[in-house]
Amino acid sequence: MPLRGAFTALLLLMSAPTTGFAAVPSPTNVHVTCHNLRTTVSWDYDRQQPPTRFTVEVNGSDGTQENETTELEFDLSPFVWASKERYLGLHYVTVRAVQGGRLRSLPVKSKTFSFSDERQAYTVCALDFPPVNVAAEDSATSVTFQNPFHFYKELKQADKRDDAFFEFNVTVDQVDYKSLCSLTQAICRYDVPFSDGAERCVTLKGWLNPGNRIEYVGFRKSDLICPSAPTGGHVVTLAVLLSVLFLTVSVLTVSICAVKAWRLKPTHPDALDFPGPLLGEHHMKFNNVPREEISPVTVTRVGPEDGMVRGDGPGTDKDSADDSERTLCVVGVEAEQEQGEAMGHYDRPHALREEDMGNGDMVDCYCER
Numbered sequence: 001m002p003l004r005g006a007f008t009a010l011l012l013l014m015s016a017p018t019t020g021f022a023a024v025p026s027p028t029n030v031h032v033t034c035h036n037l038r039t040t041v042s043w044d045y046d047r048q049q050p051p052t053r054f055t056v057e058v059n060g061s062d063g064t065q066e067n068e069t070t071e072l073e074f075d076l077s078p079f080v081w082a083s084k085e086r087y088l089g090l091h092y093v094t095v096r097a098v099q100g101g102r103l104r105s106l107p108v109k110s111k112t113f114s115f116s117d118e119r120q121a122y123t124v125c126a127l128d129f130p131p132v133n134v135a136a137e138d139s140a141t142s143v144t145f146q147n148p149f150h151f152y153k154e155l156k157q158a159d160k161r162d163d164a165f166f167e168f169n170v171t172v173d174q175v176d177y178k179s180l181c182s183l184t185q186a187i188c189r190y191d192v193p194f195s196d197g198a199e200r201c202v203t204l205k206g207w208l209n210p211g212n213r214i215e216y217v218g219f220r221k222s223d224l225i226c227p228s229a230p231t232g233g234h235v236v237t238l239a240v241l242l243s244v245l246f247l248t249v250s251v252l253t254v255s256i257c258a259v260k261a262w263r264l265k266p267t268h269p270d271a272l273d274f275p276g277p278l279l280g281e282h283h284m285k286f287n288n289v290p291r292e293e294i295s296p297v298t299v300t301r302v303g304p305e306d307g308m309v310r311g312d313g314p315g316t317d318k319d320s321a322d323d324s325e326r327t328l329c330v331v332g333v334e335a336e337q338e339q340g341e342a343m344g345h346y347d348r349p350h351a352l353r354e355e356d357m358g359n360g361d362m363v364d365c366y367c368e369r
Contacts, residue, residue: 023099023103024052024097024098024099024103024104024105025045025046025047025097025105026096026097026105026106026107026108027043027044027045027054027095027096027097027105027108028043028044028045028108029043029044030042030043030093030094030095030108030109030110031043031110031111032076032092032093032110032111032113032123033123034113034115034123034125036127036128037077037081037127037152037154038075038077039075039076039077039080039113039125040073040074040075040076040077041056041073041074041076041093041095041110042072042073042074043072043073043095043108044072045072045097050099050100051070051099052070052097052098052099053068053069053070053097053098053099054068054069054070054071054072054074054095054096054097054098055067055068055095055096055098055104056068056069056074056093056094056095057093057094057095057096057107058076058079058091058092058093059091059092059093059094060086060089060090060091060092061085061089061090061091062083062085062086062089065079068098076091076093077154080115081154081155081157081158082157082158083158084158084210086158087115087116087158087217088114088115088116088119088210088215088217089114089116089119090112090113090114090116090119090120090121091112091113091114092109092110092111092112092113093109093110094107094108094109094110095107095108095110096108111123113125115127115217115218116215116216116217117207117215117216117217117218118214118215118216119215124218126217126218126219126220127148127152127208127217127218127219127220128219128220129145129148129204129206129219129220129222130145130146130147130148130151131145131146132144132145132204132222132225133145133228134200134201134202134225134226134227134228135227135228136194136200136227137191139193139194140191140192140193140194141191141192141194141200141202141227142189142190142191142192143170143189143190143191143192143202143204144187144188144189145187145188145204146186146187146188147166147181147183147185147186147187147188148166148206148208148219149164149166149183149208150186155208161210161211161212162183162184162211163183163211164183164208164209164210164211165180165181165182165183165209165211166180166181166188166206166207166208166209167179167180167181167206167207167208167209167216168181168188168190168204168205168206168207168219169204169205169206170190170192170202170203170204171202171203171204171205172192172194172199172200172201172202173199177190177192200226200227201224201225201226201227202224202225203221203222203223203224203225204221204222204225205219205220205221205222206218206219207219352364352365353365
């Protein structure tokens with residue numbers, strides 16, 4: 001019988017449907033982390049061949065939602081912050097590996113988590129304070145920050161009642177000062193009284209209540225925050241210094257431009273100066289060109305029958321020996337000087353006529369009449 005039973009069990013295992021869980025390994029190390037408002041679930045998986053997908057199922061007090069991914073993590077924030085009931089609820093996540101569209105692994109479950117201090121969750125998530133400003137005044141220190149209902153868009157989108165509020169503690173030297181900030185207040189403020197010489201640094205911790213005064217969303221304790229240095233006097237001083245600097249730079253710029261303009265003043269040669277009147281021979285500086293004495297030219301008629309040239313005296317045999325050497329005009333400076341005539345030859349009447357140079361050679365002559 002033992003052998004028969006073992007054989008029967010083997011047959012049953014071999015005949016199991018292909019949709020069984022044994023063929024697909026399950027994910028491992030499934031855990032949820034929350035950093036401020038971002039909540040994610042991640043897992044480990046060694047075998048991703050053949051290609052593997054994962055189904056992520058969120059289970060909680062406000063319902064269930066299933067998603068699918070090929071990554072090894074999934075963002076749960078859209079689900080958590082969809083409503084007040086979601087972020088105050090208690091949740092856990094199950095993850096399965098899927099291969100081939102039919103084969104699924106056994107589900108692996110995460111630890112529980114919640115943003116509510118009242119839930120008995122394994123992981124209680126908390127939020128960070130908005131930026132806090134601490135300013136030292138005469139008799140107190142003012143602590144201001146933006147209301148978390150207005151600072152976080154996820155809280156704006158979630159359903160909330162008008163009587164929701166934010167409660168916070170301001171701690172100074174281990175002394176707590178409590179205060180409330182309503183939903184309608186954009187800025188939360190608290191003035192901490194201080195005595196002279198006392199430390200003015202503070203730490204803050206807070207809780208957000210949606211209006212039921214039962215469940216709270218916790219805020220992490222802030223670091224030690226000290227007053228910033230007074231800026232009023234520094235701003236005035238800086239403004240004065242900037243004004244003086246601007247004026248100094250302006251004066252220097254104008255001075256430099258004036259000096260450059262003076263140095264680059266256009267000059268001209270001395271020859272272009274006009275010391276005398278605009279008209280006359282001293283209109284511009286120049287050297288007078290001396291006049292050259294031009295000797296007048298005397299032009300006389302020489303006839304073929306004369307055999308001499310009219311001038312200072314009668315012609316000689318040498319002058320008339322060769323008719324080809326006869327000249328039509330003779331320059332006679334001395335003859336003109338002897339005659340002493342006031343009128344120059346160029347001013348006397350002239351006429352164009354033909355003259356016989358001898359041997360029938362005729363030339364045109366522009367001679368005195």
